[in-house]
Amino acid sequence: MQIDWLTVAAQIVNFLVLVWLLKHFLYGPVTAAMARREDRIAERVNSAREREDAAERERERLHERMERLEDRRDAVLEQAREEAESEKQRLLEEARADVDDKREHWRQQLRDEQDAFAKQLRRQTAEGFADLARKALSDLADVRLEDRMVETLGARLVGLAEDEREQFRGAGELVVSTGFELDDERRARLTELVQEHLGDDRQPGFEQDPELVCGIALTAGGRRLAWSLADYLDGFERKLTAHLDHRQRESADTESKTESDAERETAATSS
Amino acid sequence: MTISPDQILLWQWGPLHINATLAYTWLVMLLLTGGSWLITRRLRTGPDISRWQNLLEVLVTGLKDQIRDVSRQDPGQYLPFVGTLFIFIATANLLSLVPGYMPPTGSLSTTTALALCVLTAVPLYGVLHRGPIGYLRRYVQPTPLMLPFNLIGELSRTVALAVRLYGNIMSGTVIVGILISLTPFLFPIVMQLLGLLTGMIQAYIFAVLAMVYIASASSAQKGEP
Numbered sequence: 001m002q003i004d005w006l007t008v009a010a011q012i013v014n015f016l017v018l019v020w021l022l023k024h025f026l027y028g029p030v031t032a033a034m035a036r037r038e039d040r041i042a043e044r045v046n047s048a049r050e051r052e053d054a055a056e057r058e059r060e061r062l063h064e065r066m067e068r069l070e071d072r073r074d075a076v077l078e079q080a081r082e083e084a085e086s087e088k089q090r091l092l093e094e095a096r097a098d099v100d101d102k103r104e105h106w107r108q109q110l111r112d113e114q115d116a117f118a119k120q121l122r123r124q125t126a127e128g129f130a131d132l133a134r135k136a137l138s139d140l141a142d143v144r145l146e147d148r149m150v151e152t153l154g155a156r157l158v159g160l161a162e163d164e165r166e167q168f169r170g171a172g173e174l175v176v177s178t179g180f181e182l183d184d185e186r187r188a189r190l191t192e193l194v195q196e197h198l199g200d201d202r203q204p205g206f207e208q209d210p211e212l213v214c215g216i217a218l219t220a221g222g223r224r225l226a227w228s229l230a231d232y233l234d235g236f237e238r239k240l241t242a243h244l245d246h247r248q249r250e251s252a253d254t255e256s257k258t259e260s261d262a263e264r265e266t267a268a269t270s271s
Numbered sequence: 272m273t274i275s276p277d278q279i280l281l282w283q284w285g286p287l288h289i290n291a292t293l294a295y296t297w298l299v300m301l302l303l304t305g306g307s308w309l310i311t312r313r314l315r316t317g318p319d320i321s322r323w324q325n326l327l328e329v330l331v332t333g334l335k336d337q338i339r340d341v342s343r344q345d346p347g348q349y350l351p352f353v354g355t356l357f358i359f360i361a362t363a364n365l366l367s368l369v370p371g372y373m374p375p376t377g378s379l380s381t382t383t384a385l386a387l388c389v390l391t392a393v394p395l396y397g398v399l400h401r402g403p404i405g406y407l408r409r410y411v412q413p414t415p416l417m418l419p420f421n422l423i424g425e426l427s428r429t430v431a432l433a434v435r436l437y438g439n440i441m442s443g444t445v446i447v448g449i450l451i452s453l454t455p456f457l458f459p460i461v462m463q464l465l466g467l468l469t470g471m472i473q474a475y476i477f478a479v480l481a482m483v484y485i486a487s488a489s490s491a492q493k494g495e496p
Contacts, residue, residue, distance in 0.1 A: 004277045004380045007292055011375070011384030014296050018359055021304045023351040029311035030331045031347075033324070036316040 107252075114244055122237055126229050130214040133229075149178075149216045150186050150193070152227045157197035157218070160225070165198050171221030174204035179212035179228070194218065274441060276373040277380050292378040299363050299375065330358075341479060342486035349482060352392055356385065357478035364440060364470025368463065374470070377440040379433065386433035389481045390425070397488035406488065432480060439473045440466075 134145040153176075160168075168174070176182075176190050187206055194204050204218070215228020276291035283289075310323040320328070334354045338346035363376045375381045397406035410421045443466035450459045 002275070002277070002379070003383055004290070004292075004378075006286070006288070007277055007290060007378065007380035008384045008387070010293055011296060011381045012388060014293070014300060015355070015359065015384060015388055018300050018303065019351050019355045021300070022307060022355050022358065025304055025307040025311055026327065027331060027350055027354060029314055030324075030327050031350075033311075033314040033316050034328060034332070037318075040316060 103252075107248075110248060114241075114248075118237055118241065121240065122230075122233050125236065126214050126233055129229050129232075133214075145214075146178075146180055146182075146186060149214075149227065150189055153190070153216050153218060153225070154193040154197065156225055156227060157193060160197070164223075168198055168218075168220045168223050168225070169200045171223045174198075174200065174202055174218065174220045176204050176206050177209040177212060177217045177219065178206070179209060179215050181208060182206055274445060275378045275380075276375060277378045279373075291373055292375045292381055295363070295366075295373060296375040296381065299359060299366065302366075303358060303362060337479070338482055341482045342490065344486065344490055349396075349485065352388075353478050353482045353485070356389075356481055357474050360385070360436065360474035360477055361471055364474060365467065367440075367444065367466060367470065373444065374440050376436055376470075376473075377444050379437045379441075382433040382437040385436070385477070386429045389432060389484060390429040392481070393425075393484045393488045396485045400489035409488070428480075428484065432477065436473050436477050439469055443469055 130145060133148075137145055137148060174194060176194070182190070190206075191204060195201060209217075212226075212228050212230060215226060215230055217224055217226030217228065219225075276295060279291035281289045281291060281294055307327070310321075310327055313321075314324055315321070331350075331354070334357065335346040335350060338349050338353055342349060360376055363374045366372050367374045394406060397409075400406075411418050443462070447459050447462050447466065450462055
């Protein structure tokens, strides 16, 4: 175990030279390379982070824009829906009012036609009855219808109670109305019948009333005694009217059912 | 039997001579410097690097981490000195696998030179970090009575550094030499493997102790008034 001090000195120098050499050929370059790589990595990370931030900002911007567009679209859709609904209601109301008008007009027309038909029927029926009666009476008993009516009035006068006769007597001017033309003979017969059965000497007046059609009436003030085919015709007309009303109601029911079906169908289509 | 490579003289001119210690030291220096130059002349900074560059980076990073762990300071300023201690001793010891090679660390002259370098580096780093007064003050603490003991400690640990490394490496070489003469097969190889392990451990111990001494001189007493 010995120390060669010359070798020691040389080794010290050698070691220091080696330190210097390794510093320049090993530590320095390697450390610098690692630092450069770390810088580059950091730079890339920063760049990536910046791009990520930019992308995030862009994403948020697009998201907000999309939300605004969706809100606007919803508002426009809602407005269009409301407008369409109100327009539908308006059109429905118009159609309903139109249908109501037409129905009312049709009913009025139907009523008018019904009235006109009833009047015409009544007149034609009365005339038919009158002709029929006249012909039947003439054929069967050789009697005129007008004469039978005069006699019928006479028979009614006979059937009056005494107090009724009294009322006729004190009621003012006596007037005999007929639906047909009275000749003098029948006027005389009527005058005779009135004076005889009422006990009234007054001369009755005569007038022709087309409304009576086929009938005869004695009026005095507010009192009236009459026979007329119109009485029978009134009953016939009532039956006929009832029948027509029944048919009309059936028709109206059918029509309203058809309308409500159509409305339901329209509502289902629109919803 | 040759115990130290100092005794093998290769060239002599008057008082000057070149022995095996110096020659093998130069060989080690040549290998280290040449290898480093070959690898680091084409360093790449991209993500794809060569295996050799990767090896060097792992080595440098490992050294830095060790220095940082021991000193709790930035390893940059200590890396050349401590790192070179470790790399030189480790390489010198590992090459003992090569037949005919004698590790220069098996020479007390070499280990003494290295220990003297540490002995010098400790006050240099201490003065650099704490100033001359701040550094010298640590010799009279906790009391001036400790001054001689501190000085003795300083010297003795330097001697210990030198002798520890020398003893370990020289003994490994000597044991192998003795075993070869006694049992030429198998045993010397096992002992040489053990010598490799010892060589690496000694390099690590030498470098870490040097770092501990330097760190204790430069920063361990930062909490002092």
